[in-house]
Amino acid sequence: NAGVTQTPKFQVLKTGQSMTLQCAQDMNHEYMSWYRQDPGMGLRLIHYSVGAGITDQGEVPNGYNVSRSTTEDFPLRLLSAAPSQTSVYFCASSYSTAQLSYEQYFGPGTRLTVT
Amino acid sequence: AQKVTQAQTEISVVEKEDVTLDCVYETRDTTYYLFWYKQPPSGELVFLIRRNSFDEQNEISGRYSWNFQKSTSSFNFTITASQVVDSAVYFCALSEAYNNNDMRFGAGTRLTVKP
Numbered sequence: 001n002a003g004v005t006q007t008p009k010f011q012v013l014k015t016g017q018s019m020t021l022q023c024a025q026d027m028n029h030e031y032m033s034w035y036r037q038d039p040g041m042g043l044r045l046i047h048y049s050v051g052a053g054i055t056d057q058g059e060v061p062n063g064y065n066v067s068r069s070t071t072e073d074f075p076l077r078l079l080s081a082a083p084s085q086t087s088v089y090f091c092a093s094s095y096s097t098a099q100l101s102y103e104q105y106f107g108p109g110t111r112l113t114v115t
Numbered sequence: 116a117q118k119v120t121q122a123q124t125e126i127s128v129v130e131k132e133d134v135t136l137d138c139v140y141e142t143r144d145t146t147y148y149l150f151w152y153k154q155p156p157s158g159e160l161v162f163l164i165r166r167n168s169f170d171e172q173n174e175i176s177g178r179y180s181w182n183f184q185k186s187t188s189s190f191n192f193t194i195t196a197s198q199v200v201d202s203a204v205y206f207c208a209l210s211e212a213y214n215n216n217d218m219r220f221g222a223g224t225r226l227t228v229k230p
Contacts, residue, residue, distance in 0.1 A: 040124070048216050101218070109158055
């Protein structure tokens with residue numbers, strides 16, 4: 001199993017540009033999520049999905065869109081990049097049930113710089 | 116909302132010393148889950164442990180041990196006889212059963228183990 005994969009690994013954008021960060025998992029996990037990691041702030045949840053066709057906002061959703069058309073894929077779209085979105089982005093997945101919370105498996109991350 | 120505090124921003128020890136990383140959490144839920152993740156210099160996030168709120172038994176895994184105390188809302192992590200390979204950023208995280216799709220991370224503690 002490849003686990004959770006993310007592309008690209010690095011990206012530089014100009015302010016106002018849009019782009020999509022790709023995330024895929026091959027573990028048949030229902031739950032997928034996107035986090036951003038900023039120095040001194042840990043990881044903050046952007047959006048998550050509990051299954052194909054279902055998405056919801058996390059702690060810091062502004063400026064980002066997601067969709068979940070398949071169990072495997074969960075892309076994150078930056079609509080109009082801003083310097084404040086310079087960060088490292090992690091995608092994660094986990095097996096989840098309605099009552100339990102399992103550990104998440106993380107992708108390798110995408111380092112995004114917005115100039 | 117739930118909150119995780121890791122008051123130690125950085126810790127530096129010499130190899131073979133024992134070190135404890137502190138984690139204090141806040142939650143209104145009676146059922147919740149606590150996690151520790153390791154982020155080595157290579158950047159990936161590695162799951163270490165998951166603990167639910169009904170299991171207060173301490174856990175030991177090799178040189179790693181965890182002390183969960185509900186009375187003080189703490190879930191501390193101790194590395195015994197530290198090694199250079201333990202150098203990493205360590206994150207404590209919390210998810211509530213009421214909203215187990217929203218995992219909150221602490222800001223992380225950077226541990227440096229010097230030879």
